Amino acid sequence: MLYHSTRGLDNSKNFSEVLHAGLAGDGGLFVPKFIPQLNLEILNQWRHLSYEELALEIISLFSGDCFSRAELSEIVIESYSGFHHELKSPLIKLEDNHFFLELFHGPTLAFKDFAMQVIARMFAKTLQKRDLNINIITATSGDTGSAAVEAFKGISNVNLYVLYPHERISQIQRKQMTTSNAKNVKVFAVQGTFDDCQSIVKELFADKALVSDVNLSGVNSINWARILVQIIYYFSAFYQLKDLSAGNLSFSVPTGNFGDAYAGYISKRMGLPIKKIIVATNKNDILDRVFKTGVYKSDSVSKTLSPSMDIQVASNFERLLFDLLNNDTKEVRRLMNNLSNKGHFNLEKKILTRISKDFASRAVADSDTIATINHFYNEREIVLCPHSAIGVRVAKDFIETGETVVSLGTAHPAKFRETVERALEVSIPIPPALEAIMEKQESVRVIPPNKHKVAEEIRKSFLEEN
Numbered sequence: 413m414l415y416h417s418t419r420g421l422d423n424s425k426n427f428s429e430v431l432h433a434g435l436a437g438d439g440g441l442f443v444p445k446f447i448p449q450l451n452l453e454i455l456n457q458w459r460h461l462s463y464e465e466l467a468l469e470i471i472s473l474f475s476g477d478c479f480s481r482a483e484l485s486e487i488v489i490e491s492y493s494g495f496h497h498e499l500k501s502p503l504i505k506l507e508d509n510h511f512f513l514e515l516f517h518g519p520t521l522a523f524k525d526f527a528m529q530v531i532a533r534m535f536a537k538t539l540q541k542r543d544l545n546i547n548i549i550t551a552t553s554g555d556t557g558s559a560a561v562e563a564f565k566g567i568s569n570v571n572l573y574v575l576y577p578h579e580r581i582s583q584i585q586r587k588q589m590t591t592s593n594a595k596n597v598k599v600f601a602v603q604g605t606f607d608d609c610q611s612i613v614k615e616l617f618a619d620k621a622l623v624s625d626v627n628l629s630g631v632n633s634i635n636w637a638r639i640l641v642q643i644i645y646y647f648s649a650f651y652q653l654k655d656l657s658a659g660n661l662s663f664s665v666p667t668g669n670f671g672d673a674y675a676g677y678i679s680k681r682m683g684l685p686i687k688k689i690i691v692a693t694n695k696n697d698i699l700d701r702v703f704k705t706g707v708y709k710s711d712s713v714s715k716t717l718s719p720s721m722d723i724q725v726a727s728n729f730e731r732l733l734f735d736l737l738n739n740d741t742k743e744v745r746r747l748m749n750n751l752s753n754k755g756h757f758n759l760e761k762k763i764l765t766r767i768s769k770d771f772a773s774r775a776v777a778d779s780d781t782i783a784t785i786n787h788f789y790n791e792r793e794i795v796l797c798p799h800s801a802i803g804v805r806v807a808k809d810f811i812e813t814g815e816t817v818v819s820l821g822t823a824h825p826a827k828f829r830e831t832v833e834r835a836l837e838v839s840i841p842i843p844p845a846l847e848a849i850m851e852k853q854e855s856v857r858v859i860p861p862n863k864h865k866v867a868e869e870i871r872k873s874f875l876e877e878n
């Protein structure tokens with residue numbers, strides 16, 4: 413399988429090149445040359461596979477000859493061995509026609525573990541084979557960073573740099589990032605928003621000398637490998653639902669950077685019978701607005717009760733755009749230039765019609781998030797994290813019209829204890845797995861929202877090693 417950039421100037425890369433590069437050289441995102449199509453026979457054959465076996469089948473459709481089957485199998489089995497649930501992504505029933513896919517049984521209690529555990533091992537394996545060192549930088553609204561620190565700590569050949577927005581993440585998220593005590597991990601608190609962190613990362617990638625001098629790589633959901641590994645749990649959810657009349661299933665996805673929702677869309681394109689991917693956002697509703705009006709315009713970021721979704725530039729939207737424009741890379745470049753120069757671009761009506769075939773969207777206010785957390789606690793004694801509550805709230809509008817909806821449970825409520833405790837007025841215990849980190853010494857540097865300190869650090873630790 414080969415990959416090309418959405419902007420058309422960095423093409424014919426294999427899986428390991430795409431894994432290592434993160435962002436394409438022309439500023440675009442890598443997408444596969446074609447999407448493998450699964451017929452009903454294969455879909456049925458896969459029905460009884462374990463999560464790991466399913467992962468092996470799906471990843472190997474996209475990873476070319478990068479790993480042998482035995483290597484990939486080992487990577488997958490090790491990756492999910494630390495999950496606290498046998499099914500990895502168990503599906504529970506919330507109410508009639510409404511199901512909840514729990515994606516928070518990994519080591520850092522958010523769905524980011526699913527992909528990060530796998531790609532850390534993919535990095536380790538491919539770098540050892542080529543005897544290469546790499547510097548990975550990631551911007552995080554909280555959960556990507558904690559999953560990345562957990563997955564990459566102590567991995568040889570890799571240094572990890574994490575940028576999170578200072579005082580805009582939860583206590584547990586911060587502790588998970590700052591207490592690893594790993595030599596190959598450095599964490600920065602940026603005095604700004606997630607979008608500031610993300611633009612520092614983009615600026616660093618635009619610094620061609622730095623990128624090639626230190627082998628700079630990224631593990632945000634701009635990295636195709638993460639999207640790929642997130643496709644798996646859409647299949648897992650489908651197989652856990654029994655007796656479903658095909659074509660009537662939608663997924664409600666709490667959305668920020670559009671990585672998870674885009675993975676759902678790819679699983680639909682592969683042939684999984686999905687009606688719609690429902691994009692559920694908080695007040696930072698750029699995607700809901702573009703789907704409804706065609707205007708893609710970033711606003712300033714609002715702080716909400718669902719901080720992992722406090723994002724205004726949904727990077728992965730560029731991948732969808734590429735599809736919607738029938739792979740017209742010149743047009744993608746033009747629109748993305750408009751976005752960086754004028755702060756917005758507009759989509760034609762016929763494109764919106766196409767979007768509405770695969771997607772629906774809604775934005776949810778904080779007050780409604782709280783009401784939803786309360787409702788499910790009172791009715792069912794189910795405690796939702798604020799992000800998951802947004803997906804669940806939006807799904808309710810759709811089940812009323814007779815659809816079956818799977819809402820993605822993107823994080824464990826304990827990760828956002830402050831908010832959930834305030835909503836429910838009950839105390840949420842810290843899970844045993846996290847107790848230890850609460851006492852540990854934190855290591856983090858607070859920096860202004862520009863690239864200089866980070867670039868300096870990356871160069872310095874690179875020089876120390878070489």
Ligand SMILES: *Cc1c(COP(=O)(O)O)cnc(C)c1O
Nearest residue numbers: 555668669670671672799822823
């Ligand atoms: C990252 C995250 C999201 C948003 O996912 P995207 O792939 O960025 O759209 C939603 N909820 C939680 C808990 C997250 O960590």
